[in-house]
Amino acid sequence: MKRVIIIIVVLVVALGGIYLVLTNNKKKNAEKTAFIAEGSGAISVRVADVEKKVVDLDFSANGNFIPKKEIDFLSENAGRVKAIYVEEGDRVTKGQVLARVDAEIINTDRETAEATYQNALKDEARYQSSFSTGGVTQQQLDQAKLTTRNAKLRLQASQRRLSDANIKSPINGIVNKKYIEVGAFVNTQGTKLFELVDVSSLKLRVNVNESQVANLKVGDKINIKSSVFPSDKFSGKITFIASKADETLNFPIEIEVANNNKGSLKAGMYGTAVFNFPQQAPSILIPRTSFVGSVSSNQVYILDKTNNTAKTRTVVSGRILGENVEILDGLKEGETVITSGQINLANGMAVSVVK
Structure with missing residues:
Protein backbone atom coordinates (compact mmCIF):
# COMPACT_ATOMS: atom_id res chain seq x y z
CA MET A 1 0.00 0.00 0.00
CA LYS A 2 2.82 2.40 0.90
CA ARG A 3 4.49 1.64 -2.47
CA VAL A 4 1.31 2.59 -4.36
CA ILE A 5 1.06 5.88 -2.47
CA ILE A 6 4.70 6.69 -3.33
CA ILE A 7 4.06 6.01 -7.03
CA ILE A 8 0.97 8.26 -6.99
CA VAL A 9 2.92 11.07 -5.32
CA VAL A 10 5.72 10.79 -7.90
CA LEU A 11 3.21 10.95 -10.77
CA VAL A 12 1.51 14.01 -9.28
CA VAL A 13 4.89 15.78 -8.88
CA ALA A 14 5.90 14.90 -12.46
CA LEU A 15 2.60 16.15 -13.90
CA GLY A 16 2.95 19.33 -11.88
CA GLY A 17 6.46 19.87 -13.28
CA ILE A 18 5.25 19.32 -16.85
CA TYR A 19 2.43 21.81 -16.31
CA LEU A 20 4.87 24.44 -15.02
CA VAL A 21 7.20 23.95 -18.02
CA LEU A 22 4.34 24.23 -20.52
CA THR A 23 3.01 27.33 -18.81
CA ASN A 24 6.44 28.95 -18.84
CA ASN A 25 6.93 28.15 -22.57
CA LYS A 26 3.51 29.56 -23.39
CA LYS A 27 4.41 32.77 -21.59
CA LYS A 28 7.71 33.09 -23.52
CA ASN A 29 5.97 32.46 -26.84
CA ALA A 30 3.41 35.08 -26.01
CA GLU A 31 6.20 37.60 -25.33
CA LYS A 32 7.86 36.80 -28.68
CA THR A 33 4.56 37.12 -30.50
CA ALA A 34 3.96 40.43 -28.83
CA PHE A 35 7.31 41.68 -30.10
CA ILE A 36 6.56 40.68 -33.70
CA ALA A 37 2.87 41.39 -33.74
CA GLU A 38 1.92 44.13 -31.38
CA GLY A 39 -1.59 44.01 -30.10
CA SER A 40 -2.95 45.37 -33.40
CA GLY A 41 -1.68 42.34 -35.36
CA ALA A 42 0.83 44.43 -37.36
CA VAL A 55 27.84 54.84 -57.46
CA ASP A 56 31.52 54.46 -56.56
CA LEU A 57 32.99 51.70 -58.71
CA ASP A 58 36.63 52.23 -57.67
CA PHE A 59 38.30 49.28 -55.95
CA SER A 60 41.69 47.64 -55.49
CA ALA A 61 42.88 44.04 -55.51
CA ASN A 62 46.08 42.38 -54.29
CA GLY A 63 48.06 39.72 -56.09
CA ASN A 64 51.51 38.37 -56.96
CA PHE A 65 53.84 39.29 -59.78
CA ILE A 66 54.85 36.47 -62.12
CA PRO A 67 57.29 36.59 -65.05
CA LYS A 68 55.82 37.33 -68.44
CA LYS A 69 58.08 34.59 -69.80
CA GLU A 70 59.49 31.71 -67.79
CA ILE A 71 61.24 28.75 -69.41
CA ASP A 72 62.73 25.54 -68.06
CA PHE A 73 65.29 25.03 -70.82
CA LEU A 74 65.75 21.31 -71.66
CA SER A 75 68.46 19.48 -73.58
CA GLU A 76 67.79 18.29 -77.12
CA ASN A 77 70.98 16.28 -77.72
CA ALA A 78 72.86 13.66 -75.74
CA GLY A 79 76.42 14.44 -74.76
CA ARG A 80 78.77 15.67 -72.08
CA VAL A 81 78.74 19.34 -71.10
CA LYS A 82 81.98 20.79 -72.42
CA ALA A 83 81.61 24.44 -71.36
CA ILE A 84 79.20 26.76 -69.55
CA TYR A 85 79.36 30.46 -70.37
CA VAL A 86 76.86 31.96 -67.88
CA GLU A 87 76.17 31.94 -64.16
CA GLU A 88 72.99 32.33 -62.13
CA GLY A 89 71.84 35.95 -62.18
CA ASP A 90 73.43 36.76 -65.54
CA ARG A 91 71.31 38.70 -68.01
CA VAL A 92 71.20 37.01 -71.44
CA THR A 93 69.83 37.88 -74.87
CA LYS A 94 67.95 35.75 -77.34
CA GLY A 95 70.38 33.59 -79.34
CA GLN A 96 73.24 33.94 -76.85
CA VAL A 97 75.23 30.73 -76.30
CA LEU A 98 74.77 29.54 -72.72
CA ALA A 99 76.70 26.27 -72.83
CA ARG A 100 78.20 23.75 -75.24
CA VAL A 101 77.81 19.99 -75.41
CA ASP A 102 80.71 17.83 -76.69
CA ALA A 103 79.87 17.47 -80.40
CA GLU A 104 82.38 14.79 -81.38
CA ILE A 105 79.78 12.09 -81.96
CA ILE A 106 77.33 14.55 -83.49
CA ASN A 107 80.03 15.86 -85.84
CA THR A 108 80.88 12.30 -86.93
CA ASP A 109 77.23 11.70 -87.78
CA ARG A 110 77.20 14.91 -89.81
CA GLU A 111 80.28 13.94 -91.78
CA THR A 112 78.79 10.52 -92.52
CA ALA A 113 75.52 12.12 -93.64
CA GLU A 114 77.48 14.56 -95.84
CA ALA A 115 79.38 11.72 -97.55
CA THR A 116 76.18 9.75 -98.10
CA TYR A 117 74.50 12.76 -99.65
CA GLN A 118 77.42 13.44 -102.03
CA ASN A 119 77.42 9.80 -103.17
CA ALA A 120 73.68 9.97 -103.74
CA LEU A 121 74.12 13.07 -105.92
CA LYS A 122 76.74 11.30 -108.05
CA ASP A 123 74.55 8.20 -108.43
CA GLU A 124 71.59 10.32 -109.44
CA ALA A 125 73.70 12.10 -112.09
CA ARG A 126 74.85 8.74 -113.54
CA TYR A 127 71.29 7.42 -113.63
CA GLN A 128 70.13 10.61 -115.32
CA SER A 129 72.81 10.23 -118.00
CA SER A 130 72.02 6.55 -118.53
CA PHE A 131 68.29 7.24 -118.71
CA SER A 132 68.81 9.68 -121.60
CA THR A 133 70.52 6.90 -123.58
CA GLY A 134 68.06 4.19 -122.52
CA GLY A 135 70.44 2.46 -120.13
CA VAL A 136 68.08 2.61 -117.07
CA THR A 137 64.33 2.74 -116.62
CA GLN A 138 62.26 5.62 -115.31
CA GLN A 139 61.63 3.65 -112.12
CA GLN A 140 65.37 3.28 -111.46
CA LEU A 141 65.89 7.01 -112.02
CA ASP A 142 63.03 7.86 -109.63
CA GLN A 143 64.53 5.58 -107.00
CA ALA A 144 67.89 7.36 -107.31
CA LYS A 145 66.20 10.75 -106.87
CA LEU A 146 64.37 9.44 -103.78
CA THR A 147 67.65 8.21 -102.31
CA THR A 148 69.21 11.63 -102.85
CA ARG A 149 66.27 13.40 -101.21
CA ASN A 150 66.38 11.15 -98.14
CA ALA A 151 70.16 11.62 -97.84
CA LYS A 152 69.69 15.40 -97.94
CA LEU A 153 67.09 15.26 -95.16
CA ARG A 154 69.43 13.16 -92.97
CA LEU A 155 72.22 15.67 -93.59
CA GLN A 156 69.98 18.59 -92.60
CA ALA A 157 68.96 16.76 -89.41
CA SER A 158 72.58 16.10 -88.46
CA GLN A 159 73.50 19.73 -89.16
CA ARG A 160 70.66 20.80 -86.88
CA ARG A 161 71.92 18.54 -84.09
CA LEU A 162 75.41 19.93 -84.54
CA SER A 163 74.06 23.45 -84.30
CA ASP A 164 72.16 22.47 -81.15
CA ALA A 165 75.42 21.46 -79.53
CA ASN A 166 75.66 25.18 -78.82
CA ILE A 167 72.88 25.70 -76.29
CA LYS A 168 71.36 29.11 -77.06
CA SER A 169 68.91 31.20 -75.07
CA PRO A 170 65.44 31.33 -76.68
CA ILE A 171 64.48 34.58 -74.91
CA ASN A 172 65.87 37.79 -73.45
CA GLY A 173 65.99 37.32 -69.70
CA ILE A 174 67.93 36.33 -66.62
CA VAL A 175 69.44 32.97 -65.68
CA ASN A 176 67.46 32.25 -62.54
CA LYS A 177 68.82 28.72 -61.99
CA LYS A 178 71.60 26.59 -63.48
CA TYR A 179 71.05 22.83 -63.23
CA ILE A 180 74.24 21.55 -64.94
CA GLU A 181 78.01 21.67 -64.43
CA VAL A 182 80.93 21.10 -66.78
CA GLY A 183 81.43 17.37 -67.27
CA ALA A 184 77.81 16.45 -66.59
CA PHE A 185 76.15 14.14 -69.11
CA VAL A 186 72.85 15.22 -70.64
CA ASN A 187 70.53 12.99 -72.66
CA THR A 188 67.86 13.39 -75.29
CA GLN A 189 65.09 12.72 -72.75
CA GLY A 190 65.11 16.40 -71.80
CA THR A 191 67.65 17.01 -69.06
CA LYS A 192 66.89 20.33 -67.37
CA LEU A 193 69.67 22.81 -68.15
CA PHE A 194 68.63 26.33 -67.11
CA GLU A 195 65.65 28.22 -65.76
CA LEU A 196 65.28 31.50 -67.65
CA VAL A 197 62.91 34.31 -66.66
CA ASP A 198 62.06 37.57 -68.37
CA VAL A 199 61.19 40.31 -65.86
CA SER A 200 61.41 43.27 -68.23
CA SER A 201 57.66 43.06 -67.90
CA LEU A 202 55.65 40.98 -65.47
CA LYS A 203 52.08 39.87 -64.93
CA LEU A 204 50.06 40.68 -61.84
CA ARG A 205 47.40 38.07 -61.11
CA VAL A 206 44.43 39.20 -59.03
CA ASN A 207 40.87 37.99 -58.40
CA VAL A 208 37.74 40.15 -58.69
CA ASN A 209 34.10 39.42 -57.96
CA GLU A 210 31.18 39.35 -60.39
CA SER A 211 30.14 42.99 -59.93
CA GLN A 212 33.72 44.18 -60.43
CA VAL A 213 34.56 42.04 -63.46
CA ALA A 214 31.46 43.37 -65.26
CA ASN A 215 33.16 46.78 -65.55
CA LEU A 216 36.49 45.48 -66.89
CA LYS A 217 37.70 44.62 -70.38
CA VAL A 218 40.94 43.46 -71.97
CA GLY A 219 43.17 46.44 -72.75
CA ASP A 220 42.06 48.60 -69.81
CA LYS A 221 44.97 50.53 -68.28
CA ILE A 222 45.46 49.99 -64.55
CA ASN A 223 47.63 51.73 -61.94
CA ILE A 224 49.88 49.38 -59.97
CA LYS A 225 51.37 49.88 -56.52
CA SER A 226 54.12 47.96 -54.78
CA SER A 227 54.45 48.03 -50.99
CA VAL A 228 58.20 47.41 -51.37
CA PHE A 229 58.64 50.45 -53.64
CA PRO A 230 55.89 52.88 -52.49
CA SER A 231 57.48 55.89 -54.23
CA ASP A 232 57.78 54.17 -57.63
CA LYS A 233 54.90 54.34 -60.09
CA PHE A 234 53.96 51.39 -62.25
CA SER A 235 51.23 50.94 -64.82
CA GLY A 236 49.81 48.00 -66.70
CA LYS A 237 47.01 46.82 -68.90
CA ILE A 238 44.61 43.92 -68.61
CA THR A 239 45.64 41.07 -70.92
CA PHE A 240 43.36 38.30 -69.64
CA ILE A 241 39.94 38.02 -67.99
CA ALA A 242 38.69 34.55 -67.07
CA SER A 243 35.42 33.55 -68.72
CA LYS A 244 34.56 31.29 -65.78
CA ALA A 245 34.66 31.91 -62.05
CA ASP A 246 36.89 29.80 -59.84
CA GLU A 247 35.75 27.72 -56.86
CA THR A 248 35.50 30.88 -54.72
CA LEU A 249 33.18 32.48 -57.33
CA ASN A 250 35.85 35.05 -58.21
CA PHE A 251 37.26 35.77 -61.65
CA PRO A 252 41.06 35.61 -62.15
CA ILE A 253 42.51 38.38 -64.30
CA GLU A 254 46.05 39.13 -65.46
CA ILE A 255 47.60 42.59 -65.80
CA GLU A 256 50.81 43.03 -67.79
CA VAL A 257 53.07 45.45 -65.90
CA ALA A 258 56.11 47.18 -67.40
CA ASN A 259 59.09 47.05 -65.04
CA ASN A 260 61.04 50.25 -64.48
CA ASN A 261 64.55 50.90 -65.77
CA LYS A 262 66.03 49.70 -62.49
CA GLY A 263 64.22 46.37 -62.75
CA SER A 264 62.88 46.91 -59.26
CA LEU A 265 60.00 44.45 -59.46
CA LYS A 266 60.78 40.79 -58.93
CA ALA A 267 58.64 37.78 -59.66
CA GLY A 268 56.88 36.66 -56.48
CA MET A 269 56.52 40.13 -54.97
CA TYR A 270 53.10 41.40 -53.85
CA GLY A 271 51.38 44.09 -55.87
CA THR A 272 48.14 46.04 -55.70
CA ALA A 273 46.04 46.84 -58.75
CA VAL A 274 44.09 50.09 -58.35
CA PHE A 275 40.99 50.21 -60.54
CA ASN A 276 39.69 53.74 -61.10
CA PHE A 277 36.54 54.51 -63.06
CA PRO A 278 34.91 57.75 -64.27
CA GLN A 279 32.36 59.25 -61.90
CA GLN A 280 28.99 57.61 -62.41
Whole structure:
Protein backbone atom coordinates (compact mmCIF):
# COMPACT_ATOMS: atom_id res chain seq x y z
CA MET A 1 0.00 0.00 0.00
CA LYS A 2 2.82 2.40 0.90
CA ARG A 3 4.49 1.64 -2.47
CA VAL A 4 1.31 2.59 -4.36
CA ILE A 5 1.06 5.88 -2.47
CA ILE A 6 4.70 6.69 -3.33
CA ILE A 7 4.06 6.01 -7.03
CA ILE A 8 0.97 8.26 -6.99
CA VAL A 9 2.92 11.07 -5.32
CA VAL A 10 5.72 10.79 -7.90
CA LEU A 11 3.21 10.95 -10.77
CA VAL A 12 1.51 14.01 -9.28
CA VAL A 13 4.89 15.78 -8.88
CA ALA A 14 5.90 14.90 -12.46
CA LEU A 15 2.60 16.15 -13.90
CA GLY A 16 2.95 19.33 -11.88
CA GLY A 17 6.46 19.87 -13.28
CA ILE A 18 5.25 19.32 -16.85
CA TYR A 19 2.43 21.81 -16.31
CA LEU A 20 4.87 24.44 -15.02
CA VAL A 21 7.20 23.95 -18.02
CA LEU A 22 4.34 24.23 -20.52
CA THR A 23 3.01 27.33 -18.81
CA ASN A 24 6.44 28.95 -18.84
CA ASN A 25 6.93 28.15 -22.57
CA LYS A 26 3.51 29.56 -23.39
CA LYS A 27 4.41 32.77 -21.59
CA LYS A 28 7.71 33.09 -23.52
CA ASN A 29 5.97 32.46 -26.84
CA ALA A 30 3.41 35.08 -26.01
CA GLU A 31 6.20 37.60 -25.33
CA LYS A 32 7.86 36.80 -28.68
CA THR A 33 4.56 37.12 -30.50
CA ALA A 34 3.96 40.43 -28.83
CA PHE A 35 7.31 41.68 -30.10
CA ILE A 36 6.56 40.68 -33.70
CA ALA A 37 2.87 41.39 -33.74
CA GLU A 38 1.92 44.13 -31.38
CA GLY A 39 -1.59 44.01 -30.10
CA SER A 40 -2.95 45.37 -33.40
CA GLY A 41 -1.68 42.34 -35.36
CA ALA A 42 0.83 44.43 -37.36
CA ILE A 43 4.08 42.72 -38.43
CA SER A 44 7.23 44.42 -37.19
CA VAL A 45 9.55 45.39 -40.08
CA ARG A 46 12.54 47.53 -40.83
CA VAL A 47 12.58 49.91 -43.77
CA ALA A 48 14.88 52.06 -45.92
CA ASP A 49 14.13 55.14 -48.03
CA VAL A 50 14.49 54.85 -51.80
CA GLU A 51 16.96 57.48 -52.96
CA LYS A 52 19.52 58.16 -55.64
CA LYS A 53 23.16 57.77 -54.70
CA VAL A 54 26.43 58.25 -56.53
CA VAL A 55 27.84 54.84 -57.46
CA ASP A 56 31.52 54.46 -56.56
CA LEU A 57 32.99 51.70 -58.71
CA ASP A 58 36.63 52.23 -57.67
CA PHE A 59 38.30 49.28 -55.95
CA SER A 60 41.69 47.64 -55.49
CA ALA A 61 42.88 44.04 -55.51
CA ASN A 62 46.08 42.38 -54.29
CA GLY A 63 48.06 39.72 -56.09
CA ASN A 64 51.51 38.37 -56.96
CA PHE A 65 53.84 39.29 -59.78
CA ILE A 66 54.85 36.47 -62.12
CA PRO A 67 57.29 36.59 -65.05
CA LYS A 68 55.82 37.33 -68.44
CA LYS A 69 58.08 34.59 -69.80
CA GLU A 70 59.49 31.71 -67.79
CA ILE A 71 61.24 28.75 -69.41
CA ASP A 72 62.73 25.54 -68.06
CA PHE A 73 65.29 25.03 -70.82
CA LEU A 74 65.75 21.31 -71.66
CA SER A 75 68.46 19.48 -73.58
CA GLU A 76 67.79 18.29 -77.12
CA ASN A 77 70.98 16.28 -77.72
CA ALA A 78 72.86 13.66 -75.74
CA GLY A 79 76.42 14.44 -74.76
CA ARG A 80 78.77 15.67 -72.08
CA VAL A 81 78.74 19.34 -71.10
CA LYS A 82 81.98 20.79 -72.42
CA ALA A 83 81.61 24.44 -71.36
CA ILE A 84 79.20 26.76 -69.55
CA TYR A 85 79.36 30.46 -70.37
CA VAL A 86 76.86 31.96 -67.88
CA GLU A 87 76.17 31.94 -64.16
CA GLU A 88 72.99 32.33 -62.13
CA GLY A 89 71.84 35.95 -62.18
CA ASP A 90 73.43 36.76 -65.54
CA ARG A 91 71.31 38.70 -68.01
CA VAL A 92 71.20 37.01 -71.44
CA THR A 93 69.83 37.88 -74.87
CA LYS A 94 67.95 35.75 -77.34
CA GLY A 95 70.38 33.59 -79.34
CA GLN A 96 73.24 33.94 -76.85
CA VAL A 97 75.23 30.73 -76.30
CA LEU A 98 74.77 29.54 -72.72
CA ALA A 99 76.70 26.27 -72.83
CA ARG A 100 78.20 23.75 -75.24
CA VAL A 101 77.81 19.99 -75.41
CA ASP A 102 80.71 17.83 -76.69
CA ALA A 103 79.87 17.47 -80.40
CA GLU A 104 82.38 14.79 -81.38
CA ILE A 105 79.78 12.09 -81.96
CA ILE A 106 77.33 14.55 -83.49
CA ASN A 107 80.03 15.86 -85.84
CA THR A 108 80.88 12.30 -86.93
CA ASP A 109 77.23 11.70 -87.78
CA ARG A 110 77.20 14.91 -89.81
CA GLU A 111 80.28 13.94 -91.78
CA THR A 112 78.79 10.52 -92.52
CA ALA A 113 75.52 12.12 -93.64
CA GLU A 114 77.48 14.56 -95.84
CA ALA A 115 79.38 11.72 -97.55
CA THR A 116 76.18 9.75 -98.10
CA TYR A 117 74.50 12.76 -99.65
CA GLN A 118 77.42 13.44 -102.03
CA ASN A 119 77.42 9.80 -103.17
CA ALA A 120 73.68 9.97 -103.74
CA LEU A 121 74.12 13.07 -105.92
CA LYS A 122 76.74 11.30 -108.05
CA ASP A 123 74.55 8.20 -108.43
CA GLU A 124 71.59 10.32 -109.44
CA ALA A 125 73.70 12.10 -112.09
CA ARG A 126 74.85 8.74 -113.54
CA TYR A 127 71.29 7.42 -113.63
CA GLN A 128 70.13 10.61 -115.32
CA SER A 129 72.81 10.23 -118.00
CA SER A 130 72.02 6.55 -118.53
CA PHE A 131 68.29 7.24 -118.71
CA SER A 132 68.81 9.68 -121.60
CA THR A 133 70.52 6.90 -123.58
CA GLY A 134 68.06 4.19 -122.52
CA GLY A 135 70.44 2.46 -120.13
CA VAL A 136 68.08 2.61 -117.07
CA THR A 137 64.33 2.74 -116.62
CA GLN A 138 62.26 5.62 -115.31
CA GLN A 139 61.63 3.65 -112.12
CA GLN A 140 65.37 3.28 -111.46
CA LEU A 141 65.89 7.01 -112.02
CA ASP A 142 63.03 7.86 -109.63
CA GLN A 143 64.53 5.58 -107.00
CA ALA A 144 67.89 7.36 -107.31
CA LYS A 145 66.20 10.75 -106.87
CA LEU A 146 64.37 9.44 -103.78
CA THR A 147 67.65 8.21 -102.31
CA THR A 148 69.21 11.63 -102.85
CA ARG A 149 66.27 13.40 -101.21
CA ASN A 150 66.38 11.15 -98.14
CA ALA A 151 70.16 11.62 -97.84
CA LYS A 152 69.69 15.40 -97.94
CA LEU A 153 67.09 15.26 -95.16
CA ARG A 154 69.43 13.16 -92.97
CA LEU A 155 72.22 15.67 -93.59
CA GLN A 156 69.98 18.59 -92.60
CA ALA A 157 68.96 16.76 -89.41
CA SER A 158 72.58 16.10 -88.46
CA GLN A 159 73.50 19.73 -89.16
CA ARG A 160 70.66 20.80 -86.88
CA ARG A 161 71.92 18.54 -84.09
CA LEU A 162 75.41 19.93 -84.54
CA SER A 163 74.06 23.45 -84.30
CA ASP A 164 72.16 22.47 -81.15
CA ALA A 165 75.42 21.46 -79.53
CA ASN A 166 75.66 25.18 -78.82
CA ILE A 167 72.88 25.70 -76.29
CA LYS A 168 71.36 29.11 -77.06
CA SER A 169 68.91 31.20 -75.07
CA PRO A 170 65.44 31.33 -76.68
CA ILE A 171 64.48 34.58 -74.91
CA ASN A 172 65.87 37.79 -73.45
CA GLY A 173 65.99 37.32 -69.70
CA ILE A 174 67.93 36.33 -66.62
CA VAL A 175 69.44 32.97 -65.68
CA ASN A 176 67.46 32.25 -62.54
CA LYS A 177 68.82 28.72 -61.99
CA LYS A 178 71.60 26.59 -63.48
CA TYR A 179 71.05 22.83 -63.23
CA ILE A 180 74.24 21.55 -64.94
CA GLU A 181 78.01 21.67 -64.43
CA VAL A 182 80.93 21.10 -66.78
CA GLY A 183 81.43 17.37 -67.27
CA ALA A 184 77.81 16.45 -66.59
CA PHE A 185 76.15 14.14 -69.11
CA VAL A 186 72.85 15.22 -70.64
CA ASN A 187 70.53 12.99 -72.66
CA THR A 188 67.86 13.39 -75.29
CA GLN A 189 65.09 12.72 -72.75
CA GLY A 190 65.11 16.40 -71.80
CA THR A 191 67.65 17.01 -69.06
CA LYS A 192 66.89 20.33 -67.37
CA LEU A 193 69.67 22.81 -68.15
CA PHE A 194 68.63 26.33 -67.11
CA GLU A 195 65.65 28.22 -65.76
CA LEU A 196 65.28 31.50 -67.65
CA VAL A 197 62.91 34.31 -66.66
CA ASP A 198 62.06 37.57 -68.37
CA VAL A 199 61.19 40.31 -65.86
CA SER A 200 61.41 43.27 -68.23
CA SER A 201 57.66 43.06 -67.90
CA LEU A 202 55.65 40.98 -65.47
CA LYS A 203 52.08 39.87 -64.93
CA LEU A 204 50.06 40.68 -61.84
CA ARG A 205 47.40 38.07 -61.11
CA VAL A 206 44.43 39.20 -59.03
CA ASN A 207 40.87 37.99 -58.40
CA VAL A 208 37.74 40.15 -58.69
CA ASN A 209 34.10 39.42 -57.96
CA GLU A 210 31.18 39.35 -60.39
CA SER A 211 30.14 42.99 -59.93
CA GLN A 212 33.72 44.18 -60.43
CA VAL A 213 34.56 42.04 -63.46
CA ALA A 214 31.46 43.37 -65.26
CA ASN A 215 33.16 46.78 -65.55
CA LEU A 216 36.49 45.48 -66.89
CA LYS A 217 37.70 44.62 -70.38
CA VAL A 218 40.94 43.46 -71.97
CA GLY A 219 43.17 46.44 -72.75
CA ASP A 220 42.06 48.60 -69.81
CA LYS A 221 44.97 50.53 -68.28
CA ILE A 222 45.46 49.99 -64.55
CA ASN A 223 47.63 51.73 -61.94
CA ILE A 224 49.88 49.38 -59.97
CA LYS A 225 51.37 49.88 -56.52
CA SER A 226 54.12 47.96 -54.78
CA SER A 227 54.45 48.03 -50.99
CA VAL A 228 58.20 47.41 -51.37
CA PHE A 229 58.64 50.45 -53.64
CA PRO A 230 55.89 52.88 -52.49
CA SER A 231 57.48 55.89 -54.23
CA ASP A 232 57.78 54.17 -57.63
CA LYS A 233 54.90 54.34 -60.09
CA PHE A 234 53.96 51.39 -62.25
CA SER A 235 51.23 50.94 -64.82
CA GLY A 236 49.81 48.00 -66.70
CA LYS A 237 47.01 46.82 -68.90
CA ILE A 238 44.61 43.92 -68.61
CA THR A 239 45.64 41.07 -70.92
CA PHE A 240 43.36 38.30 -69.64
CA ILE A 241 39.94 38.02 -67.99
CA ALA A 242 38.69 34.55 -67.07
CA SER A 243 35.42 33.55 -68.72
CA LYS A 244 34.56 31.29 -65.78
CA ALA A 245 34.66 31.91 -62.05
CA ASP A 246 36.89 29.80 -59.84
CA GLU A 247 35.75 27.72 -56.86
CA THR A 248 35.50 30.88 -54.72
CA LEU A 249 33.18 32.48 -57.33
CA ASN A 250 35.85 35.05 -58.21
CA PHE A 251 37.26 35.77 -61.65
CA PRO A 252 41.06 35.61 -62.15
CA ILE A 253 42.51 38.38 -64.30
CA GLU A 254 46.05 39.13 -65.46
CA ILE A 255 47.60 42.59 -65.80
CA GLU A 256 50.81 43.03 -67.79
CA VAL A 257 53.07 45.45 -65.90
CA ALA A 258 56.11 47.18 -67.40
CA ASN A 259 59.09 47.05 -65.04
CA ASN A 260 61.04 50.25 -64.48
CA ASN A 261 64.55 50.90 -65.77
CA LYS A 262 66.03 49.70 -62.49
CA GLY A 263 64.22 46.37 -62.75
CA SER A 264 62.88 46.91 -59.26
CA LEU A 265 60.00 44.45 -59.46
CA LYS A 266 60.78 40.79 -58.93
CA ALA A 267 58.64 37.78 -59.66
CA GLY A 268 56.88 36.66 -56.48
CA MET A 269 56.52 40.13 -54.97
CA TYR A 270 53.10 41.40 -53.85
CA GLY A 271 51.38 44.09 -55.87
CA THR A 272 48.14 46.04 -55.70
CA ALA A 273 46.04 46.84 -58.75
CA VAL A 274 44.09 50.09 -58.35
CA PHE A 275 40.99 50.21 -60.54
CA ASN A 276 39.69 53.74 -61.10
CA PHE A 277 36.54 54.51 -63.06
CA PRO A 278 34.91 57.75 -64.27
CA GLN A 279 32.36 59.25 -61.90
CA GLN A 280 28.99 57.61 -62.41
CA ALA A 281 25.59 59.29 -62.64
CA PRO A 282 23.48 58.88 -59.47
CA SER A 283 21.40 55.69 -59.45
CA ILE A 284 18.61 54.34 -57.28
CA LEU A 285 20.14 51.94 -54.76
CA ILE A 286 18.38 49.80 -52.18
CA PRO A 287 19.79 47.36 -49.60
CA ARG A 288 20.31 43.85 -50.89
CA THR A 289 18.15 42.53 -48.03
CA SER A 290 15.11 44.30 -49.52
CA PHE A 291 14.49 41.47 -51.97
CA VAL A 292 12.10 38.66 -51.19
CA GLY A 293 14.25 35.55 -51.19
CA SER A 294 17.12 36.72 -53.41
CA VAL A 295 17.99 39.46 -55.87
CA SER A 296 16.99 37.22 -58.78
CA SER A 297 13.36 37.20 -57.58
CA ASN A 298 12.99 40.91 -58.54
CA GLN A 299 10.29 41.17 -55.83
CA VAL A 300 10.29 43.69 -52.97
CA TYR A 301 7.78 45.05 -50.47
CA ILE A 302 7.18 48.76 -50.27
CA LEU A 303 5.59 50.56 -47.32
CA ASP A 304 2.25 52.20 -48.02
CA LYS A 305 2.47 55.07 -45.55
CA THR A 306 -1.20 56.01 -45.85
CA ASN A 307 -2.35 52.92 -43.99
CA ASN A 308 0.92 51.28 -42.89
CA THR A 309 0.58 48.20 -45.08
CA ALA A 310 3.06 46.20 -47.18
CA LYS A 311 2.60 46.16 -50.95
CA THR A 312 4.47 43.83 -53.31
CA ARG A 313 6.35 45.46 -56.16
CA THR A 314 8.19 43.94 -59.15
CA VAL A 315 11.42 45.75 -59.98
CA VAL A 316 14.23 45.46 -62.53
CA SER A 317 17.56 45.05 -60.75
CA GLY A 318 20.92 46.11 -62.17
CA ARG A 319 24.38 45.86 -60.72
CA ILE A 320 25.08 44.36 -57.31
CA LEU A 321 27.33 46.88 -55.57
CA GLY A 322 28.45 45.39 -52.27
CA GLU A 323 25.46 45.41 -49.91
CA ASN A 324 23.37 47.51 -52.30
CA VAL A 325 21.59 46.73 -55.56
CA GLU A 326 20.99 49.16 -58.39
CA ILE A 327 17.35 49.45 -59.44
CA LEU A 328 16.75 50.20 -63.12
CA ASP A 329 12.94 50.28 -63.02
CA GLY A 330 10.08 49.77 -60.58
CA LEU A 331 10.96 52.22 -57.82
CA LYS A 332 11.25 55.97 -57.54
CA GLU A 333 12.75 58.37 -55.06
CA GLY A 334 10.68 59.05 -51.96
CA GLU A 335 9.24 55.54 -51.67
CA THR A 336 10.15 53.23 -48.79
CA VAL A 337 11.19 49.58 -49.10
CA ILE A 338 10.94 46.96 -46.38
CA THR A 339 14.37 45.48 -45.61
CA SER A 340 13.55 42.84 -42.97
CA GLY A 341 10.54 40.86 -41.81
CA GLN A 342 9.42 39.89 -45.33
CA ILE A 343 9.16 36.22 -44.36
CA ASN A 344 6.04 37.03 -42.33
CA LEU A 345 4.46 39.30 -44.95
CA ALA A 346 1.84 38.98 -47.61
CA ASN A 347 0.48 41.65 -49.91
CA GLY A 348 -1.69 44.14 -48.01
CA MET A 349 -0.72 43.07 -44.51
CA ALA A 350 -0.42 45.71 -41.79
CA VAL A 351 3.09 46.49 -40.63
CA SER A 352 4.74 48.32 -37.78
CA VAL A 353 8.07 50.00 -38.47
CA VAL A 354 10.80 49.20 -35.96
CA LYS A 355 13.14 52.15 -35.56
